[in-house]
Amino acid sequence: METENIYELITGKLEGWLTSAIEMLPNLVLALLIVVAFYVLAKVIRKFVGNMLSRITDNKTVTGLAETLLAVLVMGVGFFFALSILNLDGTVTSLLAGAGIIGLALGFAFQDIAANFIAGVLLSIRHPFGIGDIIETNGLFGTVEKLNLRNTILRTPQGQFIYVPNKEVYENPFTNYTRTGKRRIDLACGVSYGDDLEKARKVAVETLSSLDMRDESKEVEFYYNEFGDSSINFSIRFWIDFDRLPDFLGAQSEAIMALKKAYDKNDIMIPFPIRTLDFGIRGGEKLNRVMEASSNN
Template sequence: MEEIKLDKPLETIIGKLESWYDAFISMLPNMAMALIVFLFFLVLARLARKVFSRLFEKTSTNKALESLFSTIIYYTVMGLGLFIILGILKLQTAVTSLLAGVGVIGLALGFAFQDIAANFVSGIILAFRTPYLIGDIVEINGITGTVKGTNLRVTIIESFTGQETYVPNKEVLANPITNFSVMKKRRIDLSVGVSYAEDLDKVEEIVLEVFNSMDGVIHKDQMFFDYEEFGGSSINFNIRFWIEFPAGPGYLVMKTRAIKAIKVAFDKNDISIPFPIRTLDFGIKGGKTLSEMRVATEGDEKTDTGA
């Protein structure tokens, strides 16, 4: 049986390990320098982000835009440090390969993470357009609440029931946005019905007097009263009035106060808000009046059935 010689392979492996060891030893000063440079650029990136945030706060209150630019500055500084570190470690070929691969990787990630990319781009657009600010009360895609935060991926809305909803920026940009805080006011439309027997001019006068004297109602010259329709059991009217929003008492609070005030004023002036009722008219053509109709008795029922 032929003897297997391991001397040459072992020498080759040992020689390779020794060369790697020598290269590692010779690279220690460069690696130490690279570590120092890394720590320097890490501190520099954080400092640059903090300085930019402070300067930006003096010129704008747009938190989303501040977050966008501070993040870009941070990663730009760190990227510059990465290329310098690769140069110190004499990995110039890695730098070239990295630059060449950035485009390929970006293209692949664009296809693989289309939703993430769409949310990121939408976040940038929203940061520049600023349709809302932190603390604004908004309605987005059927979700109503207070904007608690926003970043390059989602907008955080806290509903009035206390739940946080994370709305992707792509959905925010693609749907109508209602911002209740921009105009600093909100209109309340209240529908009420009164009896057909009431004096409509008197009803209007009483309602307008109620709202002209109510605290929290603003722009009283823009208050509008209109009769809407002949309802099934009442004549229905609308009263439309403005309140401060969201700085005032609140939409639901003012609506409750308005309903109470109308009820008190109507009770004081003997104006009735009728229950839904239905009137049966037996005097129509071809029918009989109620007085002409005979109520069947037990005896009649037995006669009809032949008992």
């Protein structure tokens, strides 16, 4: 008797499930069609977003991430619609609540990672610098080797690699030396008080104006700026085409050598500090006298 009751119970359950499945079959088919439709829509949107972002940034990491996030978002919406059609609203509510709680917990746990991630996306979209640009940020100077979603990688002139968090780059001022393709070289020098200042200026301007690497679209600028201890000091400026650090260092070196050679040729003196060493017990005694006195004793 008990076996018959169990058999009837199981049979009734199976018949009930079969009846429910037959009744839900139209909704199930509709839900499957919705999932397929959103899957196709996700692929279309992914391709469209990829083409659009490729015109804005060359960073394939950001482009691929944006494509994936949008595709997952569209598929998630389609999945929730399908659950609603199957009268699983409670499941939808539970999933949304769980996702919100998990997202909040992850946000607190990985807020620095999230900040660097968002900063990396914004840097890639706004594109204030590109791969190969020479920048200075947070007291660090180097060439941009790579921009990923967490770090900006710089290579210093000495060859070391520096990993700078994207958040630090985005939130702080930085200098892009290669953005305009031009850079100004400022040289500080001085001439003696006995030299002709007009002649010294003319020689310096003519010398630097004749340099091959100088940008001829901009004039050489010369300014006297102070009376020094042993010289009248000036600064002279000129522009060059700038793409790599050796462009700047080479032009600066050539300018220094050319200016020194021109001043020597025109008998213009560049003073240098002179130090007098006093070896006497009393101030003002000559070194040779001190030596003679010491030898006699």
